Structures are given as C-alpha cells and as structure tokens.
Amino acid sequence: SSELTQDPAVSVALGQTVRITCQGDSLRSYYASWYQQKPGQAPVLVIYGKNNRPSGIPDRFSGSSSGNTASLTITGAQAEDEADYYCNSRDSSGNHPFGGGTKLTVL
Amino acid sequence: EVQLVESGGGLIQPGGSLRLSCAASGFTVSSNYMSWVRQAPGKGLEWVSVIYSGGSTYYADSVKGRFTISRDNSKNTLYLQMNSLRAEDTAVYYCAREIAAAPYNWFDPWGQGTLVTVSS
Numbered sequence: 001s002s003e004l005t006q007d008p009a010v011s012v013a014l015g016q017t018v019r020i021t022c023q024g025d026s027l028r029s030y031y032a033s034w035y036q037q038k039p040g041q042a043p044v045l046v047i048y049g050k051n052n053r054p055s056g057i058p059d060r061f062s063g064s065s066s067g068n069t070a071s072l073t074i075t076g077a078q079a080e081d082e083a084d085y086y087c088n089s090r091d092s093s094g095n096h097p098f099g100g101g102t103k104l105t106v107l
Numbered sequence: 108e109v110q111l112v113e114s115g116g117g118l119i120q121p122g123g124s125l126r127l128s129c130a131a132s133g134f135t136v137s138s139n140y141m142s143w144v145r146q147a148p149g150k151g152l153e154w155v156s157v158i159y160s161g162g163s164t165y166y167a168d169s170v171k172g173r174f175t176i177s178r179d180n181s182k183n184t185l186y187l188q189m190n191s192l193r194a195e196d197t198a199v200y201y202c203a204r205e206i207a208a209a210p211y212n213w214f215d216p217w218g219q220g221t222l223v224t225v226s227s
Binding site for chain 1: 153210214215
C-alpha cells in the first residue's frame with residue numbers, strides 16, 4: 001500500500017510563515033487534503049482540492065502540489081494554529097493513507 | 108446541518124467483537140463515500156475502511172479479514188463490525204464522509220469519535 005511521509009515536528013515564530021510537507025508516490029496522481037487536529041478534538045479539514053478552504057478556515061492557510069510533494073502553508077501563523085496536521089490522499093488500489101502527522105509549535 | 112454521530116465503543120476483551128455505528132444527518136449515507144478512521148492513543152490518524160456509494164468496500168491491510176464496513180440505508184447509518192479484536196485495535200474510531208472526484212478526495216465532516224479499548 002502507498003505511504004505518505006511528513007516531518008514529525010515543525011516550529012514557527014508567531015506571525016511568520018511555515019510550510020508543512022507531505023511526500024508520496026500517490027501524490028503524482030491524486031491531490032492531498034489537509035487536516036488540523038487539536039488535543040482531544042476530531043480532525044478538521046483545512047485544505048482540499050488544488051487549493052480550496054472550507055468555510056470558516058482563515059485565508060492564511062493555503063495548499064500547493066508539485067510532483068510527489070504536497071505542501072500546506074500558513075502565512076502569518078497564529079497561536080491558535082498550534083496543532084497536529086495530517087495529509088491524506090488515495091491511491092489506485094482504493095487505499096486512503098494518512099501521513100504520519102506534523103506537530104506544529106508556534107513560538 | 109451536516110453531522111455524524113458515532114456510538115458503540117467500549118471495553119472489549121481480546122478476540123471479542125464489537126459493532127460501531129455512525130448516524131448521519133443532513134445528507135444521505137448511501138449517496139456518499141463513507142470512511143472509518145482510527146487514532147490509537149498518542150498516535151496519528153490511520154485510515155481503516157471505505158464504502159463507496161456503489162457498494163464497493165476497501166480495507167487497510169491491518170484490519171482486512173477482521174473488520175466489515177456496511178450501511179443501513181433506511182437508518183442512514185454507517186457501521187463497522189470488528190471481529191477478532193486485538194490490543195493494537197485500541198483507538199478512537201471516527202467516521203467521516205468522503206467527497207471524491209478524481210483526482211481529488213477529502214473527508215468532511217467528521218464525527219466526534221468513539222473509543223474502543225481492547226484489554227483483558
């Protein structure tokens with residue numbers, strides 16, 4: 001089955017820009033979606049499609065993709081953005097793997 | 108309002124069986140792709156299974172042959188039948204609607220989760 005790889009942890013200074021990446025062969029054929037999860041809460045969709053945000057997600061969140069790598073960028077990170085972030089995609093075999101997750105710390 | 112509510116979790120002994128339910132409101136389960144995703148304590152998200160609107164089902168290798176995903180159209184409810192449970196199946200189980208239009212797919216909304224603990 002396909003795998004998606006994320007850096008385990010990333011930090012960013014308050015108000016600065018951070019990029020969280022997700023790598024996997026399936027990303028050459030399928031776009032990633034991104035989820036934010038805070039402690040004790042269910043995941044929340046933050047980016048889907050080429051670069052779409054659900055209603056209520058701030059426009060500082062954006063997504064991009066190139067080759068086998070998808071990226072989630074937070075421009076002007078806020079304290080409330082501190083959370084775990086997961087990417088997800090699907091593959092041609094019907095699997096829907098998640099990346100291992102990236103813990104974002106806002107300093 | 109589009110909403111998912113899971114139920115059925117609890118403490119179960121290794122080797123036992125449990126059935127999780129996910130009641131949907133605001134949309135029709137049978138017209139959508141529906142997935143189960145789990146999260147072991149302190150770990151990341153793990154996709155478990157999906158049922159497509161046409162009825163096709165897929166499973167993660169870790170649960171294949173032990174878990175069965177299904178739906179009851181009359182109750183607008185998704186299920187996960189879990190058999191031969193192991194300690195490593197201990198997790199919070201979430202159901203989620205999947206929106207899929209190749210090459211795109213995403214999960215929204217998610218339920219609040221139900222905790223399954225496999226222990227003697």
